[in-house]
Amino acid sequence: MRQLKDGIFSLNGRELALLAACALAIIVFSVASPYFGTPGNAATILRNSVELLLIGLGMTLLLAMGGIDVSVGIVMGLAAIGVGRALGANTDPVLTALAGPIIGALLGFVTAAVVVLGRIPAIVGTLGLLGIYRTAIFILLGGQWLSGLPTGLTVLLGTSLLGVPIAAFVIVLAYIAVWVALRRTPFGLHLLAIGNSEEKARLSGIPVIKVRFATFIISGALAGLAATFYVASYRNVEMTIGSTLALDAIAAVVLGGTSILGGKCSLVGTVLGVLLLRILQNGLLLMGVPSLWQPVVTGGLLIGVLSVEVLSARLPMSQLGWARR
Amino acid sequence: MFKKIGRALTVSAFSLLIAGAAGAQEKPKVAFVPQLIGIPYFNAMEAGGNKAAKELGVDFIYSGPVDTNPVDQLQIVQSLIDQGVGAISVSVLDASSIAPVVKAAEAKGIKLFTSDSDAPESGRAVYVAQATDEGLGSTIIDELVKRVGEDAKIGIVSGEATASNLNAWIGFMQKQASAKYPKLQLLEPQYAGGTAQRAAQISTDLMAANPDLKAIIAVASTTCPGVAQAIETAGKIGSVIGTGYCSPNTARSYIKSGAFGFSVLWDPAQLGYLTVWAGKQLIDGKKFEAENKVPGFNQAVTYDAQKGILLLGPPAVFTAENVDKFDF
Amino acid sequence: MNRVRTLQSPALVLSLLSLLWVIVIVGLFALKPSVLSVGTITTVLQFSTILALVSLGQGMVILAGGAGIDLSVGGTVSLSAVLGMLAVKAGLSPFFLPFVCIGAGTALGAFNGVLVTKLRILPLIATLGTFFVYSGVALSLTGGSAQSGVPDWLLWWGRGVLAGIPVPFLTIAIPAFAIAGVVLAWTSWGRWVYAMGFNERSARLVGIPVDRTRLILYSLSGTLAGAAALFSLAWLGSGRPNIGQNLELESLTAAMLGGIAVLGGRGGVGGVFAAVILLVTLKTGLLQLNVNTVWQVGIVGALLILVLLADRFSESWR
Structure with a gap:
């Protein structure tokens, strides 16, 4: 039942470690740079985390189910084209905002059809789709970016409800909704059961195909939601959009303690993983470390955290069932 | 099953191929390889090149990599060399890695030159520069x-x-x-x-x-x-x-x-036009003068024989006052 | 023994790839007869070399199972090339350049192997981490600028062509595939690789040194990436800090297309070779016909999905 230890109030070891790491990073950077610990900079870090938080949420579900999607950044790009076009045509703002998640969900359906019905391993199937979606982006944009779009969606970021930006509300709502779905509905149990063993899940009568379809669709919709925020904040859709997001999201989610083997996930961990990455990227730049080192930090952190966890588990005092395989 | 897939692939491949092969005639061919396709800047250069091709009576081929990857760019240049086009201009991604194809082009008598981004020590025929x-x-x-x-x-x-x-x-x-x-x-x-x-x-x-x-x-x-x-x-x-x-x-x-x-x-469409014009000059074996009259250009285009640079002119500065006068 | 050999060359994938290859060639020929020349063959092989070497390493790592994968191959190529040139710049005799490149690649691959076998970090994650680190370090060390100073004798090797076949392809890519093919099919070590990919638990039970074998395979993947880096230096004449860009996805595509089962234990290097040649021929052919390059990524993606679907459905109908 370890997989259900997913609570918001009971943090597990990894989550505590990440929380401590975040706190430590904040303290170090605040001491090192006078500009780090300002409300403005905190807002910057949060604003720059929006897309990764949403895509990471979808990726958490996929990994927990034993799936993966390397095309998810490009899905965001395709959805962003839809949102951008709607915005450019001055469509009703609500419809424009919804265009993102709707297109994302549709593409998630396509991904699921290929991976689930075609019974192709998710990593290979989504790799193939990545190529196809990229061609689609090129053709849809036709060499012209959507730039200088109207400000119709800026409400999403600018306007605040009780002092909190709407984007923050939406993200928190998304996380709560997924948390409830995971912990309080059969969908969550089924998803984790499939992640533990698809074969056993099938034998015990779980509608495996339906659950897998639903998860891919949810992940696509979340990527589409990220697209809405992307267009709202950058008012620009360029052809390279989203190209690095999938790998970043996988790194952040795994950092957060979700296993790519499935059956285990941590939403709090995902949030902390994304924030820790963004805090480090922001803080190091503030200290004058060139941005070229940022991927090194991401990779080093990933390897470092996992190595420390494995090594510390080997110490005699903590040998409590660390049978990973 | 395989026959079906094979057939589907063949059909789609052929339709693509036919689409690509259509319109091949015996005009001199000038190709331009940008650093990256799908961005407005190079798209504008392509438009200028197409205009020049129509007016100067050449075929214009525009083909570039989908990522800023120099090996992909090299492969595109190499395939243009194998096709035997008359002149190839490249906006080089990396000045140091273009050397292998310069030699290959020379061997086939193809004029290889740079445009938009230079490789000064590669032995290219000319560099069509937007500005220094x-x-x-x-x-x-x-x-x-x-x-x-x-x-x-x-x-x-x-x-x-x-x-x-x-x-x-x-x-x-x-x-x-x-x-x-x-x-x-x-x-x-x-x-x-x-x-x-x-x-x-x-x-x-x-x-x-x-x-x-x-x-x-x-x-x-x-x-x-x-x-x-x-x-x-x-x-x-x-x-x-x-x-x-x-x-x-x-x-x-x-x-x-x-x-x-x-x-x-600068105006990338003009740069594209100048690129194709320069390619035609090279194919025709005409030398560049110190000042060249290019059709459609108000000013003469200067050529620096020592450095081998054909210069479009000084860059333009766009401000709130004049930005609406331009569309590219 | 027999069983292993049939496992190694799933006739289906090979014949499918060959069929596709013939279709591409015939299609090309029908539309543009001038394409079929020695020059085109040279071009295809020249641009296959890096992908072929890297895909061979990738394929063997996947073949050995245990969720094996090497996402860091591109970063390894970039970093090995950069380290080689930096060493020369620091005063090392250029004579040692090949050793530095291949040695660096091997060391970087071995580090992946240690992460996977000793620390038991899942390969996808371990090599995702090293992908970020290797490619990032290659860029940071050089600030992005290409490193020149490759000795002439190396260029002579890298750009040489013998009877229409590029010398590097002849001297490293073909031998690498030949050796790998022979070792996998006819030695006990090769059978270990298949056995551990097929069923790791029973492989351990019968006493196969699974971890050691796997460590060697990751190191070998690094060695091959280092060899690819060396070739890139000898061919382009400079060390480029992003020479390995996109190779992780391309090599994965080639390995999968070549019939290596993603869970390991099934497939062979012949399929990988065929897939690499098919991919590069397809790309070259589309370029020769001046098909817009935006179609390339989509066609390769569709091809990957179609071949896997064909494989899957033929399996369930057999």
Whole structure:
């Protein structure tokens, strides 16, 4: 039942470690740079985390189910084209905002059809789709970016409800909704059961195909939601959009303690993983470390955290069932 | 089953092939290989090249990589050489790695030249330049100093760290700053890759790290929207001026909002036109004069025989006053 | 023994790839007869070399199972090339350049192997981490600029063509595939690789040194990436810090297309070779016909999905 230890109030070891790491990073950077610990900079870090938080949420579900999607950044790009076009045509703002998640969900359906019905391993199937979606982006944009779009969606970021930006509300709502779905509905149990063993899940009568379809669709919709925020904040859709997001999201989610083997996930961990990455990227730049080192930090952190966890588990005092395989 | 798939593939392949092969006639062929396709800048060059092809009676081939990957670019150039086109111009991604294809082109008697981004020591036939690298670097610094004064701190956000033409411009910016404006402080360049999102993230971080920052230069056209957006979102319009090498269409809304003070660029369509014209000259075996009359150009195009550079002219500066007069 | 050999060359995938290859060639020929020349063959092989070497390493790592994958191959190529040139710049005799490149690649691959076998970090994650680190370090060390100073004798090797076949392809890519093919099919070590990919638990039970074998395979993947880096230096004449860009996805595509089962234990290097040649021929052919390059990524993606679907459905109908 370890997989259900997913609570918001009971943090597990990894989550505590990440929380401590975040706190430590904040303290170090605040001491090192006078500009780090300002409300403005905190807002910057949060604003720059929006897309990764949403895509990471979808990726958490996929990994927990034993799936993966390397095309998810490009899905965001395709959805962003839809949102951008709607915005450019001055469509009703609500419809424009919804265009993102709707297109994302549709593409998630396509991904699921290929991976689930075609019974192709998710990593290979989504790799193939990545190529196809990229061609689609090129053709849809036709060499012209959507730039200088109207400000119709800026409400999403600018306007605040009780002092909190709407984007923050939406993200928190998304996380709560997924948390409830995971912990309080059969969908969550089924998803984790499939992640533990698809074969056993099938034998015990779980509608495996339906659950897998639903998860891919949810992940696509979340990527589409990220697209809405992307267009709202950058008012620009360029052809390279989203190209690095999938790998970043996988790194952040795994950092957060979700296993790519499935059956285990941590939403709090995902949030902390994304924030820790963004805090480090922001803080190091503030200290004058060139941005070229940022991927090194991401990779080093990933390897470092996992190595420390494995090594510390080997110490005699903590040998409590660390049978990973 | 396989027959079916095979048939489907054959059919789709053939339809593609036919689409691609249509329109091949026996006119001289001039090809242009950009650094990256699907961005407005090179699209405008393609349009200019097409116009020139129609007017000068040549076939124009435009083909480039989908990622800024020099090996992919090399493969495209190589395939054009194998096809036996008359002249190939390349906007080189990396000056040092073009050498193998220069030799191959020579062996087949194909004129290989550079356009938009140069490889000076590769043995190319000519370099069709939009402006000198030096002119581009110093113009943007001079224009910025007019607006923010000599005593200012300026950030630089570039695209790929490996793009040799962008790095050359940055080098001349730094040179101009240290030679002419000793008080001007240029920060180390930061690299955002190709996405607006990364450019925006890095720009906001730069502004946070340097509250006294007066300006940010977006070196790659792909970074312009991100830099501008970061300035708008951070509420720094008025205190930080954005600028960069971006087309009026990309920069228009940012120049109007005040996030961008100005933008420096040439007309890429004209550069495309000049490229095809130069290719035709090379195929015809005509030499470039010190001053060349090119159809459709108001001014003569100068040629520097020593460096082998055909120069489009000084770069244009787009501001709120004149930006609406341009459409590219 | 027999069983292993049939496992190694799933006739289906090979014949499918060959069929596709013939279709591409015939299609090309029908539309543009001038394409079929020695020059085109040279071009295809020249641009296959890096992908072929890297895909061979990738394929063997996947073949050995245990969720094996090497996402860091591109970063390894970039970093090995950069380290080699930096060493020369620091005063090392250029004579040692090949050893530095291949040695660096091997060391970087071995580090992946240690992460996977000793620390038991899942390969996808371990090599995702090293992908970020290797490619990032290659860029940071050089600030993005290409490193020149490759000695002439190396260029002579890298750009040489013998009877229409590029010398590097002849001297490293073909021998690498030949050796790998022979070792996998006819030695006990090769059978271990298949056995551990097929069923790791029973492989351990019968006493196969699974971890050691796997460590060697990851190191070998690094060695091959280092060899690819060396070739890139000898061919382009400079060390480029992003020479390995996109190779992780391309090599994965080639390995999968070549019939290596993603869970390991099934497939062979012949299929990988065929897939690499098919991919590069397809790309070259589309370029020769001046088909817009935006179609390339989509066509390769569709091809990958179609071949896997064909494989899957033929399996369930057999």
